[in-house]
Amino acid sequence: MVMRVRANKSTSAKELVRRLESALGTKAQGKKFLVVLARGGSRGVKSSNGDALSRNVVTKLENEWSRIVKGVTYFDTGHDTSEPYGYIILKLFPIQDDISDE
Secondary structure: OEEEEEOOOOOOHHHHHHHHHHHHOOOOOOOOEEEEEEEEEEEOOOHHHHHHHHHHHHHHHHHHOOOEOOOOOEEEEEEEEEEEOOEEEEEEEEOOOOOOOO
16 A cells, blocks of 8 residues: 655654554554555655655654564665655555465
């Protein structure tokens, strides 16, 4: 699932989690995420600004968000030139309840 959340470097971890949970709504109720791809908006600014924003947001999520598994959830950061600076795009991949070959 893909989420678009407003964020900047000064957005607190608690506020970031609140915004993310609000954007998620009931879509992934009770799910934890195994992979999180974070892309900081960089339209109109240097791509390095979007990269820095995504790293900043990921650090806050690692420390505050209960929907990830510390030490297990894989985070990948970068930038997205189609989004304006001040937004973060998160692609979230939930842990599957039953992983099988069937």
